[in-house]
Amino acid sequence: MKYLWSMLTFSMLFVLVVAPTAAKAQMSKVKTVWVILMENHNWTGNNTGAAFGDPDIKGSPLAPYANGALLHTSAHAEQYFNPPGNHPSQPNYLWLEAGTNFGVLADTQPGQSPFNVEAKHLVRLLQNAGISWRAYAEPDFGSPLFDVCPIDFTYLDVEHLPFVYFTDIAGEPPDPNSAECIRHVRPYYQLATDLADHTVARYNFITPNLCHDGHESISPCPRTEPSDNTLRGDTWLKHNVPLITESQEYKQGGALFIIWDEAEDSGEFSDGPIGFFLLSPFAKGCGQSEYSNSIHYDHSSTLKTLQEIFQVGPLLGAAGKPATKDLRDFFRREDQGCQP
16 A cells, blocks of 8 residues: 555656646747737727727738738637736837836836836846847838947837847947947848848847838838738738748747737727737647637746746746746647647
8 A cells, every 4th residue: 555655646746747848848849939029909809999000900801911821820829918007019028028017108218217127137038048139120111220229219119129128238328339239139131141141049039110010100111012001010921921930940940929019909908819829840730720729828928938948037027927827838749740
């Protein structure tokens, strides 16, 4: 009886210790990550955002790529939200980097007290662990290319570039000549070069410009592109996602997260659901079929998952809360094939 009890105890411990590791085994194989952050659309809701140019994405004829090729070759969330009451854009970008908005509930410029924060955040943890990172920012239409640290609106919508709000990246006060910032924050066109040269970093954060991220009420934009902001953003994704998914780094261990920053509908849908897609050889469906779930997630879930992929800690802000679920359900276990 004592022997049987010992065996049962050992078996229970084995399940407790090993099962979680096995459950995220494929997630742990990811080597290179890209995050593309889009703007201001619900995935589903009451569609009140349509009144000012931000219709719900799901089923919208203005988002044929998101509802077609992207949807049918990715794992996606039906219940992914921005953190409760976290508006406008900048707080959500900060949250994805640090698990908190630092009390910011506005769009500001770096250096505007008290928003020039110096705190633990994802890319600093990565750098401390010897893991490379890079942010690729697309200059706004009509703005010059930048070869400095973009700390204001000269080149792009700086509130969509969270890294330059941290003093260990951009300096104190924010310095356009910060070598640390210039080394890591690059114009978007450089991504194609880095992929071709196989010099892409392990963590890559992509900020499309205002004409391409789906933001409403933006003009001017190129006349050769759709006049509708939703369709323009969807078209940009159609043309730019393959740049990543056809790369060697993606095929040999990549994961691309496409996320909308915040919801635009009203009432109970004011925080979402918002769009979330995962493309990865390790995702359920393997890029050949779609998978979805209705687990409740928010940006804390993405940050927690990124920290788990790269094995850097401590878990930051709300990513460390016991109630925060990571995104492991979107990744296959080692014993799962390519069917959902």
